[in-house]
Amino acid sequence: MPPQMLSPHDAAALVQPRDTIGLPLGPGQPPALLQALGERDDFVDLRVAGALLAVGTELFSRPGVHYLSGFFGPFERALRDQGANISFAPADFRRFAPLLRARPPRVMVTAAAPPDADGWCSLSLHAGGTIGELVLAGEDPDRLLIVEAGDGFPQTFGLAPEHRHALHVDQIDVLVRTPSAPLALPEAAAGDVDEAIAGHARRFIPEGATLQTGIGSIPSAIATRLATDEGGGYGLHSEMFTDGCMRLHQAGKVTNRKGHLDGVSVTTFAFGSQELYDWLDGNRDIAFLPVEVVNAPEAIMANRDMITINGALAVDIHGQIVADTIGGAQFSGIGGSEDFISVPGLSVAQRSLVCLPATATVDGAVRSRIVPWFEAGAVVTTPRHQVDVIVTEFGAAELEGLTVHQRGKALAAVAHPDFRDELLEAAERASRGHSPVA
CATH class of the missing domain: 3.40.1080.10 (Glutaconate Coenzyme A-transferase)
Structure with missing residues (x-):
């Protein structure tokens, strides 16, 4: 009818x-x-x-x-x-x-x-x-x-x-x-910190990897680096399709021989610039599928060398991540980050990168995003046992299989130098399963 x-x-x-x-x-x-x-x-x-x-x-x-x-x-x-x-x-x-x-x-x-x-x-x-x-x-x-x-x-x-x-x-x-059109978002410009993070993240991405990326200047910097570096043959299996994903296609770096849903880049929604929307129009190289298909653990696991790239707001020395609240107040949401952070840890060949600047400026004061412990009222987005790699502008901390003490030392090494001593002290207190809290 x-x-x-x-x-x-x-x-x-x-x-x-x-x-x-x-x-x-x-x-x-x-x-x-x-x-x-x-x-x-x-x-x-x-x-x-x-x-x-x-x-x-x-x-x-x-x-x-x-x-x-x-x-x-x-x-x-x-x-x-x-x-x-x-x-x-x-x-x-x-x-x-x-x-x-x-x-x-x-x-x-x-x-x-x-x-x-x-x-x-x-x-x-x-x-x-x-x-x-x-x-x-x-x-x-x-x-x-x-x-x-x-x-x-x-x-x-x-x-x-x-x-x-x-x-x-x-x-x-x-x-x-x-005559309406979707909201267009300008592509995020990458700064020096973003570029440094992208450089550290790059070494975890082998040729032919299957990629998931989020929105923002850090994923954009990583995608741009991959688009201009040597290597390629990438696949895309990403909850969100962004300008960075488009740049990889435009650079000829995407082949989508990823072992699952081959031949197309897989996503469940796209958000970005007007250029992205124009490029997607009539483009059969991209397949939009329901989120229960794209984010299913078995689908993520089926991809060859799945490398996921997500963000965070803060990390403690246990490796817990706060990604959607600030001071307990809602900032964003959980989305699909948990699927793409937790599932790669079930395979040796797959890696999950959580990228964030080492510091943030709050009310004029520089604060570390890597902290000894979260304050009361903090809402944890990702539990410690699901976290693989934390990347800042100072390096990458690989956490899987480490003790709390070892995690604290690894995270201190990628924190801003001004905050490393307090992180190392908390890590020492956390030895042998003790609390890091003074």
Whole structure:
């Protein structure tokens, strides 16, 4: 049955004052529809579940609207600081789909590319954890599926027939055609510290490795180094596809003979510059697959020489990592980092690199990101037993198999020199299983 063709305003009017909405993460969010919803002021109890907002809208500042986020970005942090009704649900990316299934929203929405000649709307920059619930909402007469087909959203592909990465117009209740485009992020510029970290990380990446990278200046510096260095034959199996991933392709360094899903770079969402979005449009070298496929441990393990590259905010001498909070306050989210940090440790040939600058400046004071122990209220993202390599601008500390004492010494060696003595003292106290706390 063909969908209703409505304007953003008329589609937004179908949401009830008391209702529930499910949103994709970031670049899967429909811009014009969310902005139209933000123009309404009659909500009594609207509950919206999503993650990593990528659309500016007044919706989440309105009375009667509660936003439950699985991943904070700049928009979420601003809403929290302004006193909006926003909550954080600790969950890794693979849990998004079952959480939606357990409490299915009445309304599911998504951005997509315009329909092709056969009526298929590519889900563009996001597969993630919502595709199953989008389909179920379209099949259920008591639920509502609204798709905003934006002219600026690139057409991307999955792996047919099981993962087509598209919705047919006959599956959609309401189709909204707009000129909208996804939020574009400028490519992060790498500084001297980033370049130094990239240099230390580079020695862990063999020719022909399969790579996973995140967003930011450090992964960008590593990808740029790989694109310009000798060597190549890389595969890409990464939750997020970035400008750095594109640069590797453009440099001819990607062959994707990785032993699992060969021939394509595998991802579940893309976020980056307009150049990246233009490059992805119509590009069948990239396969967008659901997060439960991309981040599955068995899929990660199946890749040849999997090398994962992720970030952190702080590390203690046990090797525990804080990656999504600052002083106990939510900064980002768990995402898929745990999958890509923990799984490589199950194989000798696979390595997990956690990269971070050795220091941070807080209120004008330089502080070490490698600390003897975390203060009260800190929220650990990654437990110590899952951590392989910590990389800073001062070197790389390989932690697997080391005692707490040895870990402390290895981490002190890659900390800023001004903070090494206190780390070594804490490591000495931690000898033979004692506490590092004075």
